[in-house]
Amino acid sequence: MEFGTYLWTTFAAFVILATFSFLYKDNPFYKFAEHLVVGVSAGYFVIILWHNGLVPNLFHRLADGDWYLLWMNSSKPWYIIPAILGVLMWTRFSKKYSWVSRWPLAVYIGVGTGLAIPLEMSNRVNKQLYAAMAEIDWSNFWGSRFLDVSAGYSDIIIFVGAIAALIYFFFSKAHTGVFGGVATFGIWILMIGFGASFGYTVMARISLFINRIQYMDNYWVQTAFDTSNPNFHAGFQILFWLLVAVLILYIVREIMAHLKTKAQQG
């Protein structure tokens, strides 16, 4: 590992700690990390969309034309149309002509919505309906073990539960009688589903937290403090203690400010 990589790893460790410092309260270190990631992410997407979007989709297609002929002699000159529409989006900068930006927006929304209707019906609604109508496994109705996912009764719960949950969202008929009973079963299924999704999300976040701690341990602490490690570098220690000094100074300043406020109040 080169010293440059040490430096980057240390900076990554610093921004991780700075972000975690929000658990105490909003502070300058967190604000620094937060504003940095906003700028860097925006810059990253500019570059990605330029190199992977604009260059292959537009520039390469007009590349064999001449700019002084407005690329009309290229092999795909019609690609100048989306470019012009894209530029028209920038009329938003003008108060007088901002209405022109509705034209490219209308094309974008027209294509997007027109595309969404068959695709959503096919990919969400129809696929889920096909899956819901899968054959129930009667030969393995009670399953081979405790709460067997592949058992027949699980298939029935999935089928009935999905219909009951859909009925719960059907508000054109009062939820009374048998209909109300099915709707109540639907909300039970929904609540169990929401609880399971919530628990799953919490565990996913915990996994990310563990991953961050492992990153700090594997890539930073072990190379920074283990002098027997061939990658150990004295500069790393200096950087670490500098960071610690900055953190201590900040905490001392916070305590002093707190004491000063208390003294003024009391």
Add this chain to the structure above:
Amino acid sequence: MRRQLPLALVFIFGVFMIVQYFVPHEYSEWVYEFLLDWITIIGIFALALGIYSLTHVSMGKIRNRTPNWQYAIVTMLGLFVMIYFGFTARTGDSWGLYFVALVALTLGISSLTWGAVETQASRRKIGFAAGLGLLAVFVLVAVFDPSWKFYFYTSEGLQSAMFRNFFDYIMIPIQSTMFSLLAFFIASAAYRAFRARNILATLLLASALIVMLRFNPFLGPVGEYIAQTANWLLNVPNLAAKRAIVIGIGLGIVATALKVILGIERGYMGRG
């Protein structure tokens, strides 16, 4: 022209895209792919609006010295430095004057910005003069330093060391840490929200607890049953609930899309 033409465009393109889905002809597919390229290109041009907005807001904060304006400088530096690294790459192993050019460019733009927002005439002159001087240094280095160059038309910038370092050691760690912070906030939210007040809240609480205890190593022989129950909850009742919700979302999207195509929903046009 201001309202009717956009409505007509949405209708024509919307109906065309629905119809072409059911026409398996090569012309139809050609137009389909062409229009997909259109919306990709228009979307990328629209990104410039977002970048302008970010720059405008940040510059406004710096100009007006609003609270925490210093952090707007960090945002701007992150943005422009990342763009610079994305368009440049080394030609060999040496860095040459790569970072000198970066510093000259950054300070040059900063000086010009300072000159533009400064109210005193003498300071404005200094800002503009320093900015132009530093930009001239940048241009000279960019032209005469052979160790690096700009790549606008090919994607060498994406593979450049600095671009990757900014991605690997700044963007990914901060974003991952921000997501992992949610573990704590989601836990405190659960503590406040999860009260077994009625049967529905109890079902929510019980299924969440079982799923969260799934990987707990301290439960001994009960752990296996907890794991199986959690697996069943995720794959059976959760699947039923998700299926109903996904069908609802799909129908909702189709209904909203139809409203947009038919001109009933016009919120995208804004006012005026």
